[in-house]
Amino acid sequence: MVCNYLDIIEGRKTAGQSVAIIGAGGIGFDVGEFLTHAHDGRSEAERFDAEWGIDRSYASRGGLKPAVDEDAPRRVYLLQRKSSKVGDGLAKTTGWIRRTLLKKRGVAMIAGVDYKAIDDAGLHITINGEPKTLAVDTVVVCAGQEPRRDLFAPLQAAGVPVTLIGGADVAAELDAKRAIDQGTRVAAGL
Ligand SMILES: Cc1cc2nc3c(=O)[nH]c(=O)nc-3n(C[C@H](O)[C@H](O)[C@H](O)COP(=O)(O)OP(=O)(O)OC[C@H]3O[C@@H](n4cnc5c(N)ncnc54)[C@H](O)[C@@H]3O)c2cc1C
Secondary structure, eight states: OEEEHHHHHTTSSOOOSEEEEEOOSHHHHHHHHHHHOOOSSSOHHHHHHHHHTBOTTOOSGGGBOOOOOOOOSSEEEEEOSSSSOTTTTSOTTTHHHHHHHHHHTTOEEEOSEEEEEEETTEEEEEETTEEEEEOOSEEEEOOOOOOOOTTHHHHHHTTOOOOOOHHHHOOTTOOHHHHHHHHHHHHHTO
């Protein structure tokens, strides 16, 4: 019942009806969105317009119509250890969109969580010290990324000049901008 986010995103595992996501960083939010995305035969554009209240026919004033929240296909809890607001560390200009979307889809976003155990009853946690059991059938881990450096030592041993960049350098708080910056500098220095 426990898997990592790659298993879910790449389709090796399918989450059940009730899911706890451990880690509410950017990846946790993406996984939350993925798991609450309804597949109901409408096109993505139709779904998007309905969910955000966009009227492409301009029949209503301002091109807006009442938004219709999606019925999420599963119950999702998005958890973090930090006691700050869930999603506080997301990008300034887009973070509100991601928080709003998950709220619209009924995702329970919980801060101040300590993880105690996982068993057949679900995920045992404390929330600001209060014990609670989330009766989930799937736990997706979106925390504790480790850099993958399998090629680094063999290349060095073979005498190939090698520089660690991006996720292989630092995997915590994944940051594409830093990876691009590092890669560009290495390339420019060749
Ligand atoms: C779900 C998710 C959401 C994210 N959202 C954001 C975001 O919103 N903003 C942000 O800034 N960052 C985000 N990130 C992080 C961002 O994707 C990474 O920081 C960035 O991709 C790191 O770049 P990289 O070049 O180090 O690694 P990667 O982009 O992973 O590239 C490594 C490449 O090397 C290839 N490779 C691996 N082994 C070999 C081999 N032996 N031979 C040849 N090729 C190989 C891989 O196939 C891959 O294409 C997110 C990450 C995930 C997983």
